[in-house]
Amino acid sequence: MSAVSLTPESSAPDRWWRHRAVQRFLRHRLALIGLAMILVLGAACIFGPMLLPFDDLFIDLRARFAPPLTGAHWFGTDPLGRDLAARLFMAGRISLLVGFMAMLTSTVIGSVVGVIAGYRGGLVGMVLMRFVDAILSFPSLFLLLALAAFIKPSPAMITIIIAVTSWTEIARIVEAEVRSLRDRDFVLAARMLGLSRRSIMVHELLPNVAGPIIVAATLTVARAILLEAYVSFLGYGIQPPVPSWGNMLNGAQQYLANAPWLAIVPGVAITMAVTAFNFIGDGLRDALDVRSELD
């Protein structure tokens, strides 16, 4: 039983890595590069801080603004003489976690709303989807910043706020898919068997839209990392001394002339992480055979 409705190959034992979708993903060069990038970044963020000789909060004013590769400071130091490498990896833990949790939250909300709106249709569906349209009319950054400014930000709060502004796109995708499946024979059969509405939505429809959901979820991680970075860059996201890739860039602009590495290092990390998730998303789209207006 696979989560994605692909005809299982009848050949011999059904190992998951022989699955057509997995095989196709493994042939997708960009997706593999993305996967490798994420594994390297993830490993660096998890194990890096244990291996480095510096603590991310250790202040050494004599070593302020050390450029990269001075002594044991691989990426240099910041205006307080803190080791940038240690801060980058600790920040990565937060930024990646926020991105991942925001993806989980928004995927759950978006899928639930999308499935209900798509299957129920009628007034319920219309009200839900117009609500989604209305939220999508606000530039998401404005909405995000306004919410972050109203609510005292903590990493958990930022995660929720990002999810609140990101679930709508997933809802839109799921709704369209479910609406196209609603009158298919297998759904009619389930209805005639007397299955409850909830059972049809959860057991019949949801597994069949798993592909688009997985793809959208992967791209949402990328988006969430970008959003966190921007909000924290402006000072309304993750608050120091807890480091995040975004708030590491917070003071970088004023030191641009003399200490450009303060801007370059965290920015490269963000771009790498976001690129990686976009590559993986692209590979998943091909592997799971998800149509989109782009391809």
Added chain:
Amino acid sequence: MVHYLGGRLWQSIVLLLLVSVIGFALLHLAPGGPLSQFTLTPGMTQAQMTHLAAQMGLDRPLPIQYLDWLWHLLQGDWGRSYRDNRPVAQVIFGHLGATLLLMVSGMAISLSIGVYVGIKSAINRGSFFDYMTTVGSMIALSIPTFWFGLIAIYLFSVKLGWLPAGNMYTIGNGSLLDYARHLILPASVLGLVDVATWSRYMRTATLEVIHQDFVRTARAKGLSHGRILRRHVIGNALLPMVTLAGMQLPAMLGGALVAETVFTWPGMGRLFRDSLGYSDYPVVMGLLMFSAILVLVGSLVTDLLAAVIDPRIRLG
């Protein structure tokens, strides 16, 4: 056409009402609600707060307050800025021009490059150029706009000293050339980040048109490759771009706002950031509502434009 126009207009009005409900809810979500500015006043007693609430009509039921707020909103009374007590609508309109200038310039850049790249990679499908632009566009989509802006400032202002690092004009100069020099960097950053979106859409649209029957007919008639492309393919592939421009509006506005904060461009994004810093909630709310209205009106206009150009939309 009239039928289509009516339906589309009705849809926009419903959306606008929903947008206003969300805006109103946000206003009341703000800590302390609309009264928050007074909680900071020293010596403010609870009795005075209650009195003030009654005076401002905040003790009425929420639906009544909403209707009242909406009524004033429709009349252009968006409240007053906490910072300088100027009417919110006036403050916002003062910053609208700069944002529109930046948005339009950025869009001109991204659209022209994106359309060119999209067509070229579609007719050379599977080539090295196609592959590189596909990969390149995905990386470009992944670069945070604000960081790209920082790097551009570092390279072109700090290191090379070619272009100014921020603002819209030099105080005391303000010639057209001076404006242009200030515009180049933010507009390019904004435009280049968006190239990817357009080139990918354009590539898909071109590929779709190339496989249509009328293109085969044109080829069968013996028309040259370039002529088919110019006369039959490009025009048809550009059609869906009009609708897409409407769909991209929130993202483009968002991008302009981000670029503004990095380049200290005196537009709505800059105003939004400053207003957040001052806890100037009326302006923040006004900007939220105004940008949503801008997006709705923009997508309405692009949809109507698409319907005028393409009869399939209004009839189908």
